[in-house]
Amino acid sequence: MVTLLDVIIRVLVGIAVLGFLAGSAMFLIWLERKVSAHIQNRYGPMRVGWHGVLQAVADAVKLLLKENIVPREADKLVWWLAPFFAVVPSVMAFAVVPFGKHIIVQDLNIGILYITAVTSICVLSVFMAGWGSNNKYAMLSAMRSAAQIISYEIPLTIAVVTVLMFANTLSMQGIVASQAHRWFIFHPSLALAFLIYMISATAEVNRTPFDISEAESELVAGFHTEYSGMKFAMFFIGEYTNVFIVSAIATTLFLGGWQGPLLPSPIWFLAKTYTLVFVLMWVRWTFPRVRIDQLMGFAWKVLTPIALANLAIAGLLLLK
Amino acid sequence: MSETVKESKHLATEDFLVNMGPQHPSTHGVLYLELQIDGEVVVDCTVHLGYLHRSMEKIAESRTYTQFIPFTDRLDYIASMNNNLAYVLAVEKLLNMEVPERAKYIRIIIAELGRIGSHLLGIGTFAQDLGAFATPLFYGFRDREQIVEIFDELCGNRLTYNYMRIGGVQFDLTKELVDKTRKFVQYMRHKVDDYEWLLSGNAIFLARTKGIGVMPKEQAISYAVTGPNLRGSGVKWDLRKDEPYLGYEKFQFDVCTRENGDSWDRYKVRLDEIRQSLRIIEQAVDGLPEGDPTVKVGRVIKPAVGEAYMRAESPRGELGFYIVSDGSTNPYRLKIRSPSFSNLAVLPELVRGLKVADLVCILGSLDIIMGEIDR
Amino acid sequence: MQPDDLFNLVKSKFPDITRDEQSRAVTVPQSRFFSLMSYLKGLDPAFDNLHCVTAVDWKDHVEVVYILYSFAARQFLTVKVNLGNNALEIESVESLWKSADWLEREVYDLFGVKFRNHPNLQRILNPDDWQGYPLRKDYTHKDLVRKP
Numbered sequence: 001m002v003t004l005l006d007v008i009i010r011v012l013v014g015i016a017v018l019g020f021l022a023g024s025a026m027f028l029i030w031l032e033r034k035v036s037a038h039i040q041n042r043y044g045p046m047r048v049g050w051h052g053v054l055q056a057v058a059d060a061v062k063l064l065l066k067e068n069i070v071p072r073e074a075d076k077l078v079w080w081l082a083p084f085f086a087v088v089p090s091v092m093a094f095a096v097v098p099f100g101k102h103i104i105v106q107d108l109n110i111g112i113l114y115i116t117a118v119t120s121i122c123v124l125s126v127f128m129a130g131w132g133s134n135n136k137y138a139m140l141s142a143m144r145s146a147a148q149i150i151s152y153e154i155p156l157t158i159a160v161v162t163v164l165m166f167a168n169t170l171s172m173q174g175i176v177a178s179q180a181h182r183w184f185i186f187h188p189s190l191a192l193a194f195l196i197y198m199i200s201a202t203a204e205v206n207r208t209p210f211d212i213s214e215a216e217s218e219l220v221a222g223f224h225t226e227y228s229g230m231k232f233a234m235f236f237i238g239e240y241t242n243v244f245i246v247s248a249i250a251t252t253l254f255l256g257g258w259q260g261p262l263l264p265s266p267i268w269f270l271a272k273t274y275t276l277v278f279v280l281m282w283v284r285w286t287f288p289r290v291r292i293d294q295l296m297g298f299a300w301k302v303l304t305p306i307a308l309a310n311l312a313i314a315g316l317l318l319l320k
Numbered sequence: 321m322s323e324t325v326k327e328s329k330h331l332a333t334e335d336f337l338v339n340m341g342p343q344h345p346s347t348h349g350v351l352y353l354e355l356q357i358d359g360e361v362v363v364d365c366t367v368h369l370g371y372l373h374r375s376m377e378k379i380a381e382s383r384t385y386t387q388f389i390p391f392t393d394r395l396d397y398i399a400s401m402n403n404n405l406a407y408v409l410a411v412e413k414l415l416n417m418e419v420p421e422r423a424k425y426i427r428i429i430i431a432e433l434g435r436i437g438s439h440l441l442g443i444g445t446f447a448q449d450l451g452a453f454a455t456p457l458f459y460g461f462r463d464r465e466q467i468v469e470i471f472d473e474l475c476g477n478r479l480t481y482n483y484m485r486i487g488g489v490q491f492d493l494t495k496e497l498v499d500k501t502r503k504f505v506q507y508m509r510h511k512v513d514d515y516e517w518l519l520s521g522n523a524i525f526l527a528r529t530k531g532i533g534v535m536p537k538e539q540a541i542s543y544a545v546t547g548p549n550l551r552g553s554g555v556k557w558d559l560r561k562d563e564p565y566l567g568y569e570k571f572q573f574d575v576c577t578r579e580n581g582d583s584w585d586r587y588k589v590r591l592d593e594i595r596q597s598l599r600i601i602e603q604a605v606d607g608l609p610e611g612d613p614t615v616k617v618g619r620v621i622k623p624a625v626g627e628a629y630m631r632a633e634s635p636r637g638e639l640g641f642y643i644v645s646d647g648s649t650n651p652y653r654l655k656i657r658s659p660s661f662s663n664l665a666v667l668p669e670l671v672r673g674l675k676v677a678d679l680v681c682i683l684g685s686l687d688i689i690m691g692e693i694d695r
Numbered sequence: 696m697q698p699d700d701l702f703n704l705v706k707s708k709f710p711d712i713t714r715d716e717q718s719r720a721v722t723v724p725q726s727r728f729f730s731l732m733s734y735l736k737g738l739d740p741a742f743d744n745l746h747c748v749t750a751v752d753w754k755d756h757v758e759v760v761y762i763l764y765s766f767a768a769r770q771f772l773t774v775k776v777n778l779g780n781n782a783l784e785i786e787s788v789e790s791l792w793k794s795a796d797w798l799e800r801e802v803y804d805l806f807g808v809k810f811r812n813h814p815n816l817q818r819i820l821n822p823d824d825w826q827g828y829p830l831r832k833d834y835t836h837k838d839l840v841r842k843p
Contacts, residue, residue: 040458208451209524286518288525289451291677292360370820377805378830382841541743541766544794555766563769626717629747629762629771642762644751655749657762665797694820 014105017094021241026056028240028277035281059233066229071134074226079132083231085125086238090245092118097248098172100258100265111172112164115249116157119204122242123149126213126223129235133226142223144292145213149204151299156200158307159193162314163253166190176257183256189314194254196307198276201246203299205239208284212292247276335363340679342371348445348683349690351664360675365668372694380654385411385486385621388654393480395639395658396692399438401430401471402634403692404484409565410630410641411486414623423488423613424567429501429604430471430483431566431632432597436508437467438635439548439590446587446684447519450528456518463511466504473497486621488614501605505598512594520588529584533670533682536581543669544662547637548589549686553581559633570607571600583685590687622649636660636687656695660688698770708734720760720773728776729786732761735774736791740767745792748799750806752832756780759808761788778808787813805830 030045030053037044045052070079096111098104108114123146130142163184167175184190203210213222224235251257251272260268290298341352350371356364376395380388392407393400405427412419419427444460468478475483475491483490493501519525535545540553550557558575560568576592578585623645631640637659644653663686671679702714702721709731712723723731735742747762761774776785787810789795799810800819807828810816818825827834 036454040455041462042458208453211451285453285455287452287522288447288519288528290524291528291675293675294527370818370822373820375829539793542793544744544746544792557766627720628718629773631746638746640747640762642747642749642760653749653751655747655760657747661797662794665794 010106013103014095017097017099017105018091020099021091021094024244025237025240026060028244029056029059029236031274031277032240032281035278036285039282039285063229063233068231069226069228071226073134075132075134078128079226080231082125082128082132083227083234083238085121085128086235087241089118089121090238090241093245096172097245098176098252098257099269103258103266104173107171107173109169109171109174112160112170112175112249112253115245116160119242119245120153122204122238125235125238129227130223133223135226138223138225141213145206145223148206148210148212148292148295148299151296152200152203152210152303155196155299155303155307156204158304158311159197159200160249160253162193162307162311163190165311165314165318172252172257176252176259179256179259183254183259185254189310189317190254192306192310193314194250196303196310197250197254198279200299200303201250202280202283203295205242205246205280207239207243207280209287209290210295211284211289212295243277243280244273247273247280250276334358348688349693351688351690351693353679355676355679357676362671362674362676362679365671365679367664367667369664369690370694372690374695376695377654377656380651382650384649385623385651388651389484389486390480390482393482394691395656395695396438396634396636396660396689397479398441398689399434399635400479400481401434401483402438402632403639404481405431405566406630406632406634406639407641408484408486409632410628410643411621411623413630414626414628414643414645415486415621417487417615417617419488419615420611420613421567421609422492422611423615425604425608426489426493426613427484427566428568428571429493429601429608430474430489432601432604433467433470433501433504435597435635436594437464439594440464442635442687443515443519443587443590446681446687447525449680449684450525452519452525456515459511459514459518463508466507470497470500470504473500485614487617488612490614492613493608498605498608501601505602505605508594508598512591512598515591520591526584528677528681529587529685530582531580532583532674532678533685534580534582535666535670539666539669540581543666545637545666546659546662547633547635548576548593549586549637549663551575551577552586552589554579559631559638565630565632568600571603573597573599583681586685586687620649622647631657634659636689636692637663639692656692658692658695660686660690660692664688664693701768701770701772704738705731705735718773720775722775722777725776725778725785728774729788731774732788732791735763735772740765740770742772743767743792745788745794745798746771748795748802750802750808750830752806752830754832757783757806757808757831759785759802783808784811785809786811787816789813804828807831 034044045055048054048058093115095105096108096114126142126145130139164170166184167178169175169178185194206213224232227235251269255272258265258269335356335358338355338357340355342350352368352371354366354368355362376391379391389404389407392403395403440460440463444457447456448454471481472478474497475481535553537554540550540555554577556575556577561575573596576589576596578589625645625647627644629640629642631638639659640657642655642657643651646652667683667686670682698719706712709723709727711727712721714721742763742765744764744766745761746764750757750759757778757780759776759778763772763774778785785808787795787799789799797819799813800816802808803810803816804818804820805828817823827836
């Protein structure tokens with residue numbers, strides 16, 4: 001029975017999560033610039049605010065004030081909708097992320113399935129951007145990117161299913177609870193699943209070494225060439241939110257979610273999630289880019305068979 | 321019924337023409353490549369040059385020999401010292417002039433420092449084109465900054481030095497600079513290992529560069545490819561060892577060669593050459609003789625009627641100057657044989673049948689500079 | 696093999712070549728040019744490296760200069776051909792050394808020497824529609840400024 005109090009609490013938690021999201025996107029942009037700068041032996045933004053903390057705000061203000069250039073022959077509706085499809089699914093996924101012991105917007109009993117479904121919509125934004133731009137290079141780039149995202153969803157989902165076999169439940173809080181005595185990452189089969197998950201997630205969010213779609217030194221300029229101003233910003237907010245989501249899911253599935261001694265549970269959750277975000281950034285600024293055919297070959301010929309084999313082994317281990 | 325896409329008559333594919341350049345982040349200058357692409361595969365590549373043509377050879381005919389030295393800086397602007405050196409050696413051969421021992425040692429130190437700086441930049445931009453965005457480039461620039469600071473203290477310039485003179489060098493190496501160079505050698509020895517760790521063993525880097533752009537030995541010799549590109553294809557040829565000039569025969573160093581001739585080999589040859597250059601600098605600094613580093617030549621240099629051709633091993637290959645003199649103060653004809661010109665000519669052959677991403681990789685591994693190609 | 700021995704060997708096959716004393720450059724008449732080049736490429740030690748191709752405008756004649764190098768013998772050989780002052784044409788050696796492709800294009804672009812049987816004789820450094828041959832001594836252009 002859902003009482004009015006429940007509804008009010010849910011709405012308040014939802015608003016808090018949205019607020020956190022906005023702040024988190026800004027924070028992640030700043031973090032990326034600082035991490036990349038220190039890896040490259042320089043300082044990064046230092047002037048705007050203490051150590052450049054307000055740089056993201058300055059960039060947002062600048063992007064808001066930029067002129068909105070619409071390509072003449074562009075498919076207007078598709079072109080206009082694409083940035084929304086980049087941001088909205090990631091925000092929707094936040095509805096089932098367990099931030100703390102009782103801090104979750106709605107603990108759906110199909111939580112992880114909901115996330116998988118919703119994050120799959122992000123492919124549409126890439127394709128819509130490429131199509132709507134009426135630019136043959138953007139279209140080529142969008143198709144390559146869409147192929148990449150769809151291909152890497154398969155090992156990703158198989159890795160998640162491996163976890164679900166151990167957790168016995170699809171609800172996010174339930175998965176966290178089933179790691180009460182031991183985090184899933186310490187289980188050998190699930191450690192491999194974690195690795196597969198992280199690699200596939202890097203490809204899902206279009207980050208180096210899998211960032212063919214954003215490659216500037218390649219021939220084509222990427223699916224978001226024709227976007228300027230706030231629409232361009234939406235793609236990037238979408239990317240950083242995606243980074244946060246995949247790290248949050250990895251934390252929940254493999255690292256025990258918000259569990260941890262002494263400190264309050266949200267602190268643990270954020271600490272683990274941001275550690276994974278830092279690892280993703282570290283990898284980005286170290287490795288070169290994989291070529292498109294090597295990327296697809298890697299997904300289908302290496303990751304998917306390993307993920308399937310891992311699933312079978314996990315099943316065998318569970319039978320005992 | 322199994323047919324490939326190419327064989328099937330129902331799925332017709334068409335080549336399309338793509339222009340890469342002249343403004344492009346990875347063409348290393350203003351280079352225009354016209355590509356015929358079938359899907360992702362390059363069917364043909366036409367190279368268009370001349371966007372940076374400044375007619376230096378024509379200008380040389382109305383400048384005196386000394387006045388032309390700053391122009392040579394602007395050829396291969398990454399390693400300007402080596403250009404100065406090749407030109408000055410050519411003029412000295414025309415004049416049959418000997419330079420003092422100290423000048424020879426100083427020239428060798430400076431040339432090798434220039435070589436290290438150029439290779440650091442070449443490796444950094446190569447990695448950047450492959451997608452290791454900016455990190456190896458920043459490390460390369462951090463180390464190159466030390467070299468550039470030494471040059472700055474020496475002759476006052478950071479990029480175009482105008483340092484070598486006919487008969488010697490412009491300024492002498494002070495004791496502080498010698499110590500600074502020694503410290504740099506110690507510092508750089510460790511840093512080269514950093515680059516090895518970062519790039520050489522990386523699986524993605526290897527997958528992108530191994531087997532890409534294989535240049536067989538015969539093709540390299542026929543196209544007159546020189547420098548690290550030639551050595552990467554298995555030809556053990558280095559002017560400093562095989563046709564020594566400036567006294568290089570006194571120094572101990574190895575000629576770095578690799579067997580396969582692919583992009584990884586060319587990159588690795590450059591990395592190894594940095595180590596060898598450090599060896600040479602160390603020996604030169606230890607054995608630096610005393611004396612005056614410049615021979616007094618008059619203000620006006622008038623070589624006898626005749627001609628001379630002299631080449632030096634610059635970081636990109638063999639840079640040669642062919643000078644014809646008619647007895648006046650200006651050269652009658654000055655031809656600059658630039659290494660990158662011949663190195664670039666082989667690009668269409670290497671790229672046929674590979675993907676666009678591989679073209680970017682091969683172009684980066686050839687390490688060309690448009691300033692020297694277009695002159 | 697010593698440079699003098701090499702020259703004598705070549706002279707025995709091609710009697711009408713001459714050698715300049717100061718520069719050691721070999722001058723060959725135009726008619727025997729291509730056979731000399733093929734001979735040098737097939738010689739032992741082979742001149743397998745066409746290092747540089749250029750031209751010099753001597754006002755009354757244009758001279759094309761080929762600088763060949765042999766890795767095995769570690770020797771240079773400069774071959775010059777006197778082309779007179781009009782009908783500047785010579786056989787292309789691109790079929791012997793691939794490096795001649797662009798080097799000859801450059802000589803065509805700057806001097807106007809036409810190379811027969813060249814696969815792609817077009818301007819390389821100047822724009823495709825440029826008039827005139829810039830490195831000729833009698834070249835003028837309304838924007839050309841000579842340093843006084």
